[in-house]
């Protein structure tokens with residue numbers, strides 16, 4: 487009887503594994519088109535962010551960020567009541583990260599600098615040399631090991647003191663950000679040649695200033711989120727122009743911004759619905775920067791103006807981008823950083839969505855997944871590699887084929903060391919990139935999110951995105967390569983996408 491139960495369980499397990507595998511092979515796969523090899527100049531990397539890995543939240547003079555404040559005051563808002571106080575402890579254990587980077591053989595490493603480590607209050611008057619020393623150490627060790635640093639200047643962790651004066655709702659943020667960026671150009675620009683001003687503004691502006699899920703928990707739908715986007719865009723452009731006029735001649739680096747976006751499909755070939763989806767998502771920030779005309783996307787300008795007047799306002803909730811700012815923003819990026827995770831089908835909304843007013847109400851679209859798509863641990867993450875190929879071609883065709891670096895792409899699960907699903911996801915998405923490159927898209931790099939498991943914002947440490955498992959309960963925070971780490975290394979070594987064994 488016991489023996490029977492044992493074999494039956496093994497049988498069921500094997501079946502489940504087979505089913506998942508088959509599903510992946512079938513539904514998270516992309517046919518190769520063109521050369522099987524990535525160009526020699528193509529760069530392969532992994533990505534992390536300061537608050538998600540560094541820990542040492544109050545050490546060596548670091549100031550408090552809005553995420554320190556939020557996780558300490560509202561632990562119940564994280565699924566596991568956790569925070570980034572220690573995280574992967576990369577502040578003390580960068581050598582462990584470096585060992586993993588070397589083992590992977592990546593050609594670049596994307597990490598972010600914690601603004602409150604450099605300026606604890608956010609202001610130049612609080613400059614903290616120990617913070618500068620830490621990043622000098624990181625950058626020097628990367629370069630000594632032939633790994634190019636790709637540095638994100640801001641990845642969600644705003645100094646709390648800046649929030650007290652309104653954060654991204656206050657136009658003062660523009661000058662404060664430029665002052666901080668100058669500090670980084672001055673200290674690190676001799677070695678850092680790829681700067682990334684902002685990571686995913688939509689993803690801190692909307693949850694932070696509209697939905698109130700993220701700090702600063704402002705609930706001003708369709709107003710403060712738009713203001714936050716506008717100020718982020720202006721701060722980006724101002725930092726870009728400063729670099730070009732004051733630093734480029736000596737430092738010869740590139741400055742870009744990272745946006746996140748999904749691609750959209752239509753079951754009824756409704757091109758207008760697709761175009762609306764692209765304008766309200768990808769286009770929100772990249773239309774002002776990469777389009778010929780500049781300014782916010784026409785569908786957003788028109789709808790938000792119309793809705794605002796209907797609501798009895800005297801002007802649009804979407805700030806106007808004209809005159810000097812429009813010109814300063816247009817063309818203000820040497821490359822586009824793209825974080826791509828998933829896609830959706832889209833149609834015009836059957837009934838009003840969201841609150842009045844809100845981005846959802848203005849968007850006036852229903853976006854939904856295809857039921858055959860394979861889903862990861864997060865409820866939003868479906869494997870749709872054809873969406874990545876689609877969005878890259880869309881960027882090529884609508885925005886003048888700028889240089890694109892995929893700054894994030896990744897899969898999250900419960901932490902299986904034999905993470906075949908992640909391997910399938912990465913292989914399929916890299917195939918999408920390769921197909922796009924073979925079709926003339928100017929994509930020059932690909933970056934896996936993430937090097938190692940880390941603090942996944944409100945999901946805490948329950949969602950694992952790492953090529954390396956992080957032992958979060960051990961004081962020495964060991965990093966252990968998953969099967970996907972070994973696969974990614976083979977990709978990098980061969981510049982091809984080997985079949986999965």
Ligand code: NOJ
Nearest residue numbers: 535685686825894935942
């Ligand atoms: C994008 C964000 O930049 C990063 O911080 C986050 O962990 C990943 N997406 C996964 O959700």
